[in-house]
Structures are given as C-alpha cells and as structure tokens.
Amino acid sequence: MPNVLAGVSRLDPERIRHVASPVIELGCALHVLAEPRHHGRVEWAASVRLPDSLRQELAHWTWTVRAVRARCFATSAATGMPSWQDELDALRSRSPEDLAADLIRPMRGRPSKTSAIDADAVRRWARSRGPVVGELVEALLTDPAEPVRRFLDLLDACWSEWFQDVWEQSRDALAARGRQDRDLAIRDGISAMLCSLDGSVEVRDKDSVLVQKVQNKRIDLAERSLLLVPSNYIAPHLFLGEVPGEPLTVIYPAEGRGNAVPTARQVLSRLDALAATDRLKMCRAVASEPRTAGEIAGLWGLHPTQVTRHLRALTRAGLVTAERQGRFVAYRLNEDALSNLGTDLLDLVMR
Template sequence: MPVAIVGLTTVSAAVSPLSELGSALHAVGDPGHHPVDLPPMDAALRRRARRWAFTTRAIRATPFVTVWGPDEEFATQLDHLRALPPRRLGGQLLRPIGDTGAALRYARARGVGDQVAALVERPGPAVTEFLEFLAESWETWFAARWREVRPVLAARTRRFALDLAAGGPAGALGTLDPSITVAGAGVSIAKVRNGRHDVARRGLVVVPSTLINPHVYVADVPGRPLVLIHPAAPGPPVPAARDLLRRLAALANPGRLEVARAIATEPRTAGEIAARWHVDPTLVNRHLRELAAAGLARATRRGRYVQYELDAAAVDALGGDVLALLLR
C-alpha cells in the first residue's frame, strides 16, 4: 500500500517558512504525537489558532503546501497570499475539508461551521482574518524559532542538491527518510493509502521540516508541483503495510494465536505442542511456519528437531509499528 512517485524529470528542494509555520500550528493542535518544544502562545493567539486549526490538521490548506520560490522569506509568501482574490484564497483554505458543498456539510461536525460558512459566504472578511492570524503567529510566536531552524533546513536542501547531482532523483529522494525507497525509475513511500503521482510535467518539490516528524507529507494540489514535506532528520524505519498486515493476520487466526501462546514462554517443537494440547501436528506446523514467516517467531534447528520461540519484541512493537505507519 505505498504512494508511488514517478516521472522524476524535474525535482528540486526549497525552504519554506510558511510550510514550517503550518507544521508548527499542526504540532500545537496534535501534541500527542508531536512532542516538540514550541514557545507558548498567549491566550488571544491560542483562541485564533483553534479557530483556524482545521487548515493545518491531517490535510493542510493550500497556502501551507504551496512553494512559490526555492528560498522566499515569510513576508514575500504572505504578499503572495494577499495578492489572491479573497474568494480564491477562501477556497484554498477549505482544501482540508473539501469543496464548498462538502465543507458546509462537514464543518459543523468539526465544530468550525461558522468559520467555514464565513469563508464561503463572506470570503473578504474571513480571508482578512486568516491573513492577520498568520502575521500575528509569525511576529509574536514563530519568528524566533524560524531564525534558529532556517540554517538547519537550508543545509538539508544543499545536501539534497548534492545527492541529486550524484545519485539522480530517485537516489536522492531515497536519502530523505527510511519510508522512501527507490522503486524502478521512481520512489515508493510507505503509506497506508495507495497512490500514484506522475510528476513528469508538474515537477516535484521537496521541503524539509524540523516539525513534520513522524509524518512524511505528500501534498497533491491540482495545477501545482507535487510537494513532499519530509523530516529534516530522517525518522526511524517503519515496516511496510503488507508486512504489518501479514503480522496482524497471523495473530488474528484463533488457532495460530493459541500456538503463539504455546511458544511465548519457552521454545517448543510442533510435535511437542501437538502432543501437549492434542492438536493436529500438521496444522501446528503450518501455524508455526506462518508465525515465523510473518516475523513473529524464530526457528532454531536442534538436530532432527526445529524449535520455535515467539519473538516477544516483534509482538510488543506491533502496536507501535501500526501507529507509526498510520501517522506516516
């Protein structure tokens, strides 16, 4: 279940302050899986951040995933947004929820009905409020952090440029994170949802972030280059979805779960399990092999016998691996 990116003819890297601000606002809204040290917001800004939180949740609003140039300052990016017609920018802010009809249907369930209705019905004042929120967030909350992290992000883009020149697009992308692997002429990203993006005509822009971890974010905005936001420091490896599904399926079988229990405290052979628990030895052997093939048990040959032992660490990590893949 990967996301594939092919047609890697135009690949570049960019540092984006607005993208990093979006990641910061996302992290503030989801502190459970973003244990990062961000400065505190004052009460008024916190209230405004909650009003606009839907623009930076699981799906980011278009302004946070738009790259106009490789190294623009925040003020320049904000000017790009100010130059857009209010109705157009208002529509871009609704991207996380859907088109106008879908946004109006689902906004109230998210508790942002009034905010979304304002973007649809009165985009001028609503967009002005959003731009003021961005400016205030930057000036009073995020600018100091940006001065600290900008050199880190710039260094990462320079390293990517060197990797691009040395190893080509696919090879360079494969250095960004363990979840990104070379696959044929393109790359594959370990995600739950299947997807395929041919970027031969639109291009691909990679944007490093000090705050995006544990996510690797692929932003597909029609008519724009595909944007890949990745952790500046690669995250830990995450098993492929097919491997996790095989492990989950192995434990979901009642008989196999009983066999797993039999080898959880000490190594045993298939014959020993069959005799002790009065089970068909052929079936036990099949269960043991499936557990081993799924990476949940280890097999050790002792003369004529093969003993199996549950890999407790692999079973213990399964929940965390599933969560890591879902968050990725």
C-alpha cells in the first residue's frame, strides 16, 4: 500500500527547487511541540520556554500543523534561503480571504485536486476538534480579517520569543542540504536523489519510486514540479505535500536516509501470521531451541500436518527460520523480526 511517485524519468531536473524555509520549519517544530512523543523529543519540547499566553494561543492553532497542514506550512514560492521577514511579508500581502482559505486546508480532509471549499464539511471537521477551534474556523469562513491577523501575530510572536535563535543555528546547514540534493538529482538522477532522502523511499522501476506509507496513492511527477525542503523536525515522517497548482513538496529529515522502512505488505504478513493462537504456540515451541514439526506436534498434542502448515506460514512471514538437518527440517524463532515488529509497524504508520 505505498505511494507511487511516477514519471521520475520524465521530470526535468530544472523543475526541481529547494528551499530552507523558516515558516515551513516553524510548522514542523510546532508539530513536534504538539506531539513530541512519537518524535522522540519529549525533553526538547519541555526545554522550549514560552509565555503562557503564547502557549495557549498555539493550542488554538495546532490543527494547522497536524498530518494535513495549512498551505504556508506545506509549500513555498521561494528558492534557496528566504528570510523570515520576506516570508512573513509575503503572507501579510495576501488578502484575508485568500489566506483564510489556505489556513483551513487541514479541515478539508484528504488532499484534493481542487481549491474549492465545502464550507459545511469544514465546519463539521472543525466542530469535532472542540468549540474553540469551531469558533475560530467559523470566523475564518465568515469574517477572516481578525483571525488572519491573530495567526500572523502568532507567527511573529513565535519568531521573537523562541524560533529566531533556532533558525539562525540551522538555516545554513538546511540550505546546504537542499542544494546538495538538487545537485544529486542532476548528477545521478532523480530516483537516486529521492532514495537518498529517507529510508521509506525505494526504486520501483526506471520511471517510478515507492514511498512506504499506509495510503495507496499515485502521484505523477511528470505533470508537476518538485520542491525539496530539508527539516530538522520532520522525522520520523516524510511529508508529501499536495497543494493544487503547486509543486509536490517533499519535507524530509535533514540528517539523511536512516534505516529502511518495511513495506506494508511485510508488516501485514507478519501480523496475519501471528493472528492465530496455534501459531503463537509454534513461536513459543521454537523460541529456546530449534525443533522439527514432528517434535512440536508431540509436545503440544497437535496434528503434524497442522503444525507444518503453521510453521510454513511463519517462515514465509520471516518470523521463523528453517534449517535442514539431514532429512529433518528444524525451525527456530527469528527473535529480531518478532521484537522489531512493533517498531516496524510504528515506522510505517508514522511515515
């Protein structure tokens, strides 16, 4: 169930941009502040000192930096390393109505190919997040000037109270990483570059790559441009931002590829193989020493054919290994595969 990025061989490298965007990076950092545990950054989040009033205002806008993000946190018209003031001025130059429409993007559900807004659906999604968010989104829909001003003031407050120091320490390295990745696409090809970004990406064929996620989706890169955005706060996610009329945004960990992410098929096959009590018995039987199917059948009072069938299913899933000893086949538990199953599942879901 991966995402397929197709048309790789037909994407002109000249249509690849990179940006070290302070606004996008702020969005990534705010996401971590809201959900530090699955990023492994609980201590970092606790170290961020913010005034109570700012923290309360951030809580009202957290929905803009969740899985689906407000447009300003998901794409950028800039290239290279724009300044904070440049990006904020660009947002302030837009009409409240346009910016409000971009802010409510997360309330529209899954990414859409159209910019049209179903106001009733947006209201329904907003109300499900509580009365404060419901009222805020209602104002964005009906009288956006004031809530848009609040949002822009919030960004400015984050910058002055905290994020300016964070950005100044990291911007040069992020810009260098983006340039490096674009140069890699020109030198070694777009597939090689995409695979270098994250362990969830692998080559499918000469014209496409796979991104291991739990959604099924096909994105044709030949029909659009590509925006590369390295981030110090996106891991363990690999963010694919689909904004109508904009390049596909890839926000990826600046530290590099990391470990390979298992496929959904691999994880599901292992979960399915364990979804029977007798197969758990098989795992226990071969956990401490290799055993044959006949020996297990005798020890556990099961029919040998049934035991063999279960062991073969566990072997196909990679949870048990088989080793021939003369005319016998001995089975042993693959402890690493079993102990990593929870981590593998979490890695896949979090991508």
